[in-house]
Amino acid sequence: MPRARREGPGKRPYAAPGLAGGPVYLDYNATTPVDPRVAEAMWPHVTDFFGNPSSSHSFSQEPRRALVEARAQVTGLIGARTREIVFTGSGSEADLLALRGAVLASGRPHPHVITQATEHPAVLETCRALERLHGARLTVLPVDGDGLVEPAALAAAFTEDTVLVSVMAANNETGALQPVTELAALAHEQGALFHCDAAQAVGKIPLDVGELGVDLLTIVGHKMYAPKGAAALYVRDGVRLKPVGLQRRAGARPARGRRTSPCPSHSAPPHSSRPPNSPTVLGPRAGAVLSAAPPPIRRVNHETSPKGSSRSPDARSSTRGARRK
Template identity: 45%
Template sequence: MEKRRIYMDYSATTPVKKEVLDAMMPYLTDYFGNASSFHSFGREAKNALDKAREQVANLINAKPSEIYFTAGGSESDNWSLEGVAYSHKEKGNHIITSKIEHHAILHTCEYLEKHHGFEVTYLDVDSEGKISLEQLENAIKDSTILISIMFANNEIGTIQPIKEIGEIAKKHNILFHTDAVQAAGNIPIDIKELNIDLMSMSSHKIYGAKGVGALYIKTGTKLHNFVHGGAQEKRRRAGTENIPAIVGYGKAAEIAKDNMENHVTTLTRLRNKLIKGILDNIPYTTVNGSLEDRLPGNANFGFEFIEGEGILLMLDMLGIAASSGSACTSGSLDPSHVLMALGLPHEKAHGSLRLTVGDFTTEEDIDYIIENLPGVIERLRSMSPLYDKIKNQG
């Protein structure tokens, strides 16, 4: 009998939907032209590129001319920070971000500090993972050129007060970038309402192919070019476009927009059932992040007296794919920088489990996890002298 396999790591990546693959296939075979070529093969590719740009723009209510295709969310993050830093040096050298950003932001900030003399302020977050708007405003200096705060956190799912952050940035005439890799396509976003100048997005988080993303650049935003060598993406990001992946991204964005209400409603219901089932059945368990302002598919738990790696191994043996944090740092033995920023002690930050649901998650999947996870946690805790002591004390 084949072992049951349940995928609960949609924040790490998503499977490519059949409709997306069907849209991509012709551009891997018959329509293989280079979009920069003038002949009919090139025009076919160029038309597909233009359509995908429009589909991605429609997802966030932007103009197609404001969408620039990249190799993914990390590149979009790097381009935003470095592009603003290098093109606004005459105004200042100060950047504001938060302590729970993706490493594509944090490591770029560290690079700019170390090698180019920029100053970066890393804002604290509260126990739910939200920044303080008051602290943000107090951190602004005359030399501040950019505020970069993620839309929703990839580990704990907390959604930031993006509109209010954008208003603060606009009031002080500072550019505002947000890493929306987890948010764009998973929750409604209207870019015109949010005072955002730059926004990073990714295809493989919304059932498109890996290796393609986008950067929204508001019309009139001054930004250094990122890749030199060709006229692609208005000369701002050179290189022959990955037309099949971009076509797939456009289709994925179209599906996400058309299915947004049902997507949010269904995932929220499944997530809430999962959270309730785990909290009701496993003592000494907490939910990390905001319960109210949270991505619909994200559930992040903290289990006392054990470590996340053990949970993942035992769940994998049961056919359940999960995560203890960001897939980009899964090789590290250090506790999550996000959980540490919430104020969790070292030992609690180590006992985390991220379960993220998606469009292919079923009620039966949730039931299976609720049925099996308590036994996994109890077995691991049985090896903990501290837990044994707590149990004996009642």
């Protein structure tokens, strides 16, 4: 693969080839183009360094080294520790592992889950499946006129069986930023875990899992110029999750009690599972670097917006129907 071309004194790369010559792309909450620098970082692991990072022979050494570096960069992006990161194949899988894993690990016969009405379907549908298939009880909180969960509404929703609260950081359609720190503190006062789907926030606004007080946090690579097919779940030390897997196959073992693995896990990175997809995991690796210092967002002047739009340049906006994962 040719190296990403660079131009100007700062050697800024050209835009993604898919954006050249076409209409203006504004659907960045649905997905972002892969940055040429990310593709460049991935390419050697698509071609030369193909080994399974969980193997013990020489072909595994470079993939394993790169995954260690990738894990460190992802943890640095959210203020976590390397052993608290689980790589997944999508944001939806990360949400599934967090929700299903926490609820089934609770040991309650009828665990209670609280979420809110504007969550992504990956959260809402998983919660409904837990209600339908596993006897969980579900409360879906409304949001106010600004799209936010009222802390008082959450406080009133707890029961003695509440084991998990799941509230996103930023909405993919409205851009509303939930008061995660306050909501997480309320959950902990009641002895419940707190999951936050931060797919639309990581890389866009500063996030620190310690400051937020969350127990579980979903990260999605293709929202920040990495490829699709790579995501991660932050799992705070001490949080127990039921492994996710359709069935336990011969030779399949859950590494660290998370995703099932079709190969030995003795050399897998901490909190990992089957060997992660090295090239795509290295996309968030490069994406984490890019997102650590994002370029300034250029606001659209409402006086020159298409079709006479009167939207203020300070208004938070995003495209509707941005389905992800």
